[in-house]
Amino acid sequence: MAVADPDISKIQNFKMKWGFEPISFVDLDSFWISEINLDLLSICSNTTSHFEILKKAMERNIPYILCEKPITDKENELNEIVELSKRSNSKIIVNHILRWEPGVDSIKEKLKHERIQKVVVFYAKGFLHNGIHVVDLSLYLFGNPKKIIKRKEHIDGLGYLNFDFDLVYDSFEISFFALDEEKFSIFEYSIYTDLGKFVIDELTSKMKYFSIIKHPNIEGYRYIGSKAEEIECLQFQSMKNVIDDVIIGIRAGDESYFKSDLKATLSTMNILFDIMRTPCQN
Numbered sequence: 669m670a671v672a673d674p675d676i677s678k679i680q681n682f683k684m685k686w687g688f689e690p691i692s693f694v695d696l697d698s699f700w701i702s703e704i705n706l707d708l709l710s711i712c713s714n715t716t717s718h719f720e721i722l723k724k725a726m727e728r729n730i731p732y733i734l735c736e737k738p739i740t741d742k743e744n745e746l747n748e749i750v751e752l753s754k755r756s757n758s759k760i761i762v763n764h765i766l767r768w769e770p771g772v773d774s775i776k777e778k779l780k781h782e783r784i785q786k787v788v789v790f791y792a793k794g795f796l797h798n799g800i801h802v803v804d805l806s807l808y809l810f811g812n813p814k815k816i817i818k819r820k821e822h823i824d825g826l827g828y829l830n831f832d833f834d835l836v837y838d839s840f841e842i843s844f845f846a847l848d849e850e851k852f853s854i855f856e857y858s859i860y861t862d863l864g865k866f867v868i869d870e871l872t873s874k875m876k877y878f879s880i881i882k883h884p885n886i887e888g889y890r891y892i893g894s895k896a897e898e899i900e901c902l903q904f905q906s907m908k909n910v911i912d913d914v915i916i917g918i919r920a921g922d923e924s925y926f927k928s929d930l931k932a933t934l935s936t937m938n939i940l941f942d943i944m945r946t947p948c949q950n
Contacts, residue, residue: 670706672699700724708918711735715796719745726756732918734761734910737804739933741796743941746934753930759923760930761914764804767927768909771875771901775859775866776809778877782861784810787842790856792849794828796940799846801872802857803943804928804936806835806842809859812935813837818946825850833943865892866899875899 672693673679679692693699709730711721719740725733726749739762740746753760766772789802806813813835820832830846847854857868864879876896883889902909917925 670699670702670704672696696721700728703728706730708732708734708914715741719749722749722760723752726752726758726760729757731757732759732761732914734763734914736763737765737933738762738796738800738940739937743937746937746941750930750934759926760933761926762928762930762933763907763910764801764808764928764933764936765907765910766801766805766872767808767932768913769872769901769903770909771899771903772805772808772868774899775868775875778866779809779859779861782863784840785860785862786840787860788858789842789844790847790854791844792824792828792830792847792852792854793826794824794849795831795846795944797828798855799831799844800936800940801855802844803835803940805857805868807932807936807939810837810842812939813842816939816943816946818943818948819950821948822846824848831943833946835939867896871903873901873903875901 669688670691670693671679671682672695673682674694676694679694683689691702691704693702709725709732711718711725711733713721713736715736715738718735719742722733722735722739739749739760749760787806789806791798791802815836817834817836818831819834822830822832824830824846826849828849832845834844835842853871855869855871859866864877867876867878868874876898878892878894878896880890881893883891913925913927917923923929
């Protein structure tokens with residue numbers, strides 16, 4: 669076990685939390701020079717650093733690499749990562765965390781028995797920073813869209829670039845709206861079906877289902893009730909889900925535990941870049 673961080677206090681906190689003494693490095697050059705033998709490298713640094721770390725890790729053929737999202741914010745870097753991966757024995761996994769959420773899998777299973785009418789999404793804190801969560805979730809639940817419509821580009825009070833856009837499928841659309849992170853944070857994902865509504869909100873910590881009910885006084889009227897059926901979710905321990913599955917997958921040699929591999933990540937990132945370059949309709 670080894671840890672690398674330029675902030676010594678974070679290394680100390682790591683040691684205190686986990687109760688053991690890992691090999692420690694305060695700069696990446698020392699880490700790479702050490703040629704320490706690793707089974708798994710976890711990249712938890714800022715996005716701009718991912719590319720160079722991934723390059724070196726793949727050159728060393730570190731067997732498994734778990735990288736924080738987004739894997740990169742540059743399309744040319746993404747393309748080079750894909751090419752490098754073809755010449756490396758490294759397996760890349762990206763922490764698109766909602767793919768490891770049991771509540772999301774429960775919703776995905778229930779949706780097999782309901783017809784989707786419309787999906788409405790509110791997000792904040794930037795398209796690439798947090799918008800990636802709602803886009804990746806959409807692709808995980810519904811696959812790739814048939815068409816992209818971008819309605820608006822705007823910058824919020826904290827300087828984050830946001831887009832309002834639609835992902836169009838054969839029988840429904842997903843409409844995304846970005847709000848101002850300076851005012852408040854939001855992650856609200858609502859799926860309207862022929863039988864009710866699924867909602868993921870409170871920054872993904874709550875997942876609920878609202879059934880259609882009959883109006884008590886007006887015959888023939890039906891509406892979505894306010895009483896929710898809670899869907900069990902584990903977002904407060906979601907990183908544990910990711911780590912547990914990655915370790916199980918490594919030990920068992922079963923890549924099905926890697927729910928966001930490079931192929932899935934490439935699909936998500938390509939849609940993100942497509943949205944970015946799509947001209948606005950207004």
